[in-house]
Amino acid sequence: MTPLFTGPTSAPGWKSNYIPDGEVAPVHALTIDVGRQHPSSRAPRVTNPSAFAAAAFAGLLDRYGISVGKKVRPARAPQGAAALATVESAPVYALVERTLTMSDNDLAEALARHVAIKEGEPASFEGASRAMIAALKRIGGAKGVMLSDASGLSIRNRISADAMARVLAIASKDPALRPILSGMPIAGFTGTLGHRFTRDDSKGEVGLVRGKTGTLNNVNTLAGFATTLEGRLVTFAFMADKVPANAEPVLDRLAAIVARS
Numbered sequence: 001m002t003p004l005f006t007g008p009t010s011a012p013g014w015k016s017n018y019i020p021d022g023e024v025a026p027v028h029a030l031t032i033d034v035g036r037q038h039p040s041s042r043a044p045r046v047t048n049p050s051a052f053a054a055a056a057f058a059g060l061l062d063r064y065g066i067s068v069g070k071k072v073r074p075a076r077a078p079q080g081a082a083a084l085a086t087v088e089s090a091p092v093y094a095l096v097e098r099t100l101t102m103s104d105n106d107l108a109e110a111l112a113r114h115v116a117i118k119e120g121e122p123a124s125f126e127g128a129s130r131a132m133i134a135a136l137k138r139i140g141g142a143k144g145v146m147l148s149d150a151s152g153l154s155i156r157n158r159i160s161a162d163a164m165a166r167v168l169a170i171a172s173k174d175p176a177l178r179p180i181l182s183g184m185p186i187a188g189f190t191g192t193l194g195h196r197f198t199r200d201d202s203k204g205e206v207g208l209v210r211g212k213t214g215t216l217n218n219v220n221t222l223a224g225f226a227t228t229l230e231g232r233l234v235t236f237a238f239m240a241d242k243v244p245a246n247a248e249p250v251l252d253r254l255a256a257i258v259a260r261s
Contacts, residue, residue, distance in 0.1 A: 002050045002074055004029035005113050007124025013154030019045050024105040024151055027113070027125075032056055034106040050074075093179040100183030100212055101191035105151035112150030125149055139174070141167040152214055161237035164223040168235040172225065184210035184224050187255070197252050205256040211236075213248075220247040226259035234258060 009026035010019065018024050022043030025035025031049035033039040046052040051072070058068045089095065092111075099107045112128035119134055121127035129147040136142035144160035152159075171177035185191030188198070188206030192213040197206050211224025223237035236258050240247035 002028065002030045004117075005123045007122065007126060011109075011125045011149035011151075011154045013148050013156035015153075015155070018153055019047075024109070024153060025049055027106075027109045029110075029113070029123075030054070031106075034104075096179040097183030100180065101185050103192045103213060105153060108150040108152075136167070139167075139170050139177070141170055153216070161223070161239050164237035165235045168223065168225055168237075172233060172235070181210070181225065184212055186210050187252070196248060197256065199249055199252070202249070202252040202256040205259040208259045209255045211255060214239075215248075218243050220251055222248075222251040222255055224255065226255065228259065228261050234261075 005027060009028060019026060020043065022036070022045055025031065025045040026047065026049060028049040030053050032053040035045045035049040035052070036042070037044050037046050054072045058072050061068050095107060095111060098104060099111060112132060113123040115135060116123045116127040116131040119131035121131045125148065128150060132147055132150065133142050133145065136145060141163065144163035146158040148154040148156040168180070171180040185193035186207060187193045187196065187209040188203070193211060197203055197209070205226070209224060209226045211222045214221035219241050220243060221237070221239045225233060225235045227233055236255060238251045238254050240251065
């Protein structure tokens with residue numbers, strides 16, 4: 001499984017503090033606890049998630065009385081070897097929903113690799129970026145988008161507010177893309193919006209706005225959708241760059257204005 005993903009394990013444009021601070025783990029096809037050294041702590045992330053996962057598995061085997069070697073190393077199973085166990089992931093739509101609700105950077109990168117495989121591209125940052133742009137072009141959503149990763153952490157990404165709002169509008173009309181909308185956090189209730197929309201200028205729209213957050217140093221974004229007082233479904237995208245402080249309350253207020261327009 002480990003050779004499934006190829007190329008560098010960190011994206012062009014990732015800052016040096018992302019991995020040690022726990023923003024994301026090095027991208028490997030085999031990992032446990034999204035590369036966290038301690039499952040309950042965001043940081044630190046391990047430097048080699050595949051080796052860490054293999055060592056943990058070997059430790060469990062030993063605990064249950066199954067002999068293991070002193071060194072854990074990559075190898076291929078012999079042709080025709082019997083499968084000892086299988087596991088299936090949740091369906092892709094559920095993974096997409098979780099990625100958006102929890103703003104899961106690691107899952108976003110893994111999903112992008114599978115988009116690359118589906119598109120016949122290498123399962124790398126470069127291949128995934130090309131594959132995502134190709135998929136966006138097919139639905140008419142590629143204008144104003146340049147990608148270097150899937151999590152949105154790369155400072156090389158270029159995505160216009162118009163592009164984000166347009167993709168959401170396209171998704172609202174295509175049943176196959178509905179998990180994009182259903183995965184959006186709900187203002188005041190779920191995911192990364194669960195603790196927001198608490199001020200007087202936005203709390204009246206709790207539950208009426210759904211949106212995906214974006215947070216980096218001195219950058220805050222919010223893109224999503226709401227139903228207006230007239231019953232129209234509208235999409236929006238707000239970006240605040242080079243802000244001296246947290247701009248989240250301002251973005252919440254803007255989204256609330258959209259919802260009550």
